Amino acid sequence: MIVVQKYGGSSLADLNKIKNVAAHISKLSDSGQKIVVVASAMGKTTNKLIEMAKKISKAPNIRELDSLMATGEQQTIALLSMALNEFGQNSISLTGSQAGIVTIGHHTKSRIKSIDPKVINTHLNNGKIVIVAGFQGMNQNGDITTLGRGGSDTSAVALAASLGARCEIYTDVDGIYSIDPRVYSNAKKINKISYEEMMEMANLGAGIMETRAVELGKKYNVPIYVGESLRAHDGTLILNQDEIMEDKPITGITLNEDIFMVNIQHLPYSEDAVANIFNTLGKYELNIDMITQNITSTGFLDLSFSCFKREESLLKQALDELKNKFQEIFIEIKSELIMISLVGIGMVSHSGVAAKVFNTLAKNKVPFYHITTSEISISCTISKDHKKIATGMLAKEFNL
């Protein structure tokens, strides 16, 4: 079975680290394994390129920004291939376009539309280690595109799917924890987690893997291993839920501090009005989450939703458009709230999880505001100031 190994920017931050990764891959190749490597840009390269662009233009053209950013990965893959040659390996680097990765959608946040694995398979069959630039592809106009945040994970899982391979994501953390250890130092590492739980956790703010990558893994049933670079064990395996035996209601807690809570009040309620609001938000491609809606006894709408802080400028444009459309509404943006979420497949079969969560918070005098639930998660907003106490109490309560 082919393996697709993805190495992140911190694992490839300088030439020595590139050599170390090459040594590691080389050993694996000598054991007869067919290997495709997906590499990110070295260290902070992408940020440096973005800084250069920002010095030229406050709002750089996104097609050009993609073409600029894509050079980061192109440099890493060429250097890594040279390093593999030094270990006597036969290898070849491929840009996203050369690897047959076709994308669709907007620049700086394109999606993979299809992968033609012909070129990669030919090289693998010729005994080569194939090194593919993560985070990038080419759209049907022939423009270079990038996949947005965490895009290299998506590249790796998509390649694994198209090659019928397993996928290994190497990073600077040694696996996935039930809670961010920086917030709760007693957090336990998870050995196995289902795609669904991982997606919820990624979506809800755990920064380790991009949701889209896990989603693809689920869709094409690609086993994904997440672990520390140069170590092929002791990490976390993401797989189908029916392959997981454990019986715990909650798998992990995630915190999302990168949010605004937006509250819209005083709109006379109608289904059309609500649809109109979400059409407008959708037009700006905002990542809207945690939607709660009340209709007051006097027939007015009270609507709240969360939005990423990094999308502030888009959000403001969207809200300006809404104010023009509905002159009677009142809009408030809150930036001092964070979202705390509990995730677990077991939640479906364990009644009373929600009650236990709210009891724990109340007992510790932690006020909570907006509440949303999905089949495998419960989220609520709390004040920033209660982050540590809420996390610690819930972790104890659910043995995480």
Next chain:
Amino acid sequence: MIVVQKYGGSSLADLNKIKNVAAHISKLSDSGQKIVVVASAMGKTTNKLIEMAKKISKAPNIRELDSLMATGEQQTIALLSMALNEFGQNSISLTGSQAGIVTIGHHTKSRIKSIDPKVINTHLNNGKIVIVAGFQGMNQNGDITTLGRGGSDTSAVALAASLGARCEIYTDVDGIYSIDPRVYSNAKKINKISYEEMMEMANLGAGIMETRAVELGKKYNVPIYVGESLRAHDGTLILNQDEIMEDKPITGITLNEDIFMVNIQHLPYSEDAVANIFNTLGKYELNIDMITQNITSTGFLDLSFSCFKREESLLKQALDELKNKFQEIFIEIKSELIMISLVGIGMVSHSGVAAKVFNTLAKNKVPFYHITTSEISISCTISKDHKKIATGMLAKEFNL
């Protein structure tokens, strides 16, 4: 008429210089001119990338080296396009491959096989300034390739040819001089020079333009202007000799200090043996020049040729192969000689130029060794120590 403007690395060395170039192009575009820009990598970027590669591997894989180096130009064109947007211009950057530049030949010194100008023409017709990465293309395997030294000049002239455009090469010198002003400070600037003379001068060591670029200009009759960045006048125009009226026997003097003189002795002469020697040298793609051959009265071959110092390692490999083939030969490599050349179309119609050259050298007690002549040039080797005196005396003699 479309204009293709090429800007070298020193004109684009930092973000401010990129903005200045953008301002200049923007003004020209506002006057209604259709513009294609060919850009080199910023400042010393290419050298830095090569250094990185050398830290990974003493002899980096040349396919990977090409892919690595090509990122330099890709970064410049994206940044330059963003900068043009800031001046309200509509622009688009294209890598060599996106611009339809197909190459052939070895990595790190590929040649342009063909250019499909369709994409560029479409963008020009849509009112865009098109910015193309110099120095690079894609071969028919889909590999990224580079064109070797001065490759961006070649990209510019080839694009001008395929678009029926004129070509402007902007650099850090203000035109082409009859002699390198660093060697002879009274040297005069040339207003017009023929392709043939420029080719000879480029070939013989004048570092301003790559021979292949001028050759292409001649082949497709592309007028080439060479001048200082951000100034569209006072430079040198390269064009057909029948458009030049001047009547001077010598146009310029060039010095080539980057050479070894190789002397092969003691091979029993036969045409096959000589052919065999050049086949071997050709196999290593050495740039051999200034070939002189004598057959001694005892029937032995005495063969000399010059070779670039930068090709030393290839040369040594080739000579080792020759020593194996012809065990009786004796090979000597001289590194203390330089080549001085006088170039001029007028030479053909002015008899006695050669005599005048050798008389001048003899009068000033400058010994000269190997001599070669072409229709429009006379070259000889002299000692490094006589560089200044020989150049000065010949410049005076021929009023350069």
